[in-house]
Amino acid sequence: NAGVMQNPRHLVRRRGQEARLRCSPMKGHSHVYWYRQLPEEGLKFMVYLQKENIIDESGMPKERFSAEFPKEGPSILRIQQVVRGDSAAYFCASSPWSPGSSTDTQYFGPGTRLTVL
């Protein structure tokens, strides 16, 4: 069973461009979480999605950021008009259960490192 896959692993964008980060959850997992790790900071929750639904986006910046998890295909985190402050590592995690159940470990992908020039 392959783990959580993220691509690309490294992404370089110039200011004003768009960044699209992809996450394929583990097989059988229908819950996806996105986290951001800014330099020298801890991981911060951004958004929690189930198939075709955004459940909690309380950690998402209000502008330029969006996320989706379509019925088919990977989850996408999209950042429009990137700025230097968006440079960070973006991690995706997946889980098979609803949060609060007895086994709700989140399995993390290797991350996408975004650099904005």
Next chain:
Amino acid sequence: KQEVTQIPAALSVPEGENLVLNCSFTDSAIYNLQWFRQDPGKGLTSLLLIQSSQREQTSGRLNASLDKSSGRSTLYIAASQPGDSATYLCAVQTGANNLFFGTGTRLTVIP
């Protein structure tokens, strides 16, 4: 708002030593607490998960304890090895759908 603090921020020990990493959190209303390992440029590997009703979990040379009422957890690593060198992250899961992470302890085990 939940805040997670890890002390120390960095730690260097000679190979073979036992060590303790500390984690504290401000809101004791948690579902569980997890310890992760993060290697440079890599993702996170879950080491131990302690449910809120549990006091400790063990895996090999690792032992994690949880004192929910005081908002503290410790990760004990026995007989440290150079391969243990990594950043160790503590995270708590609250009633919300996400994990709150500390900033980590960067461990270096010197051969």
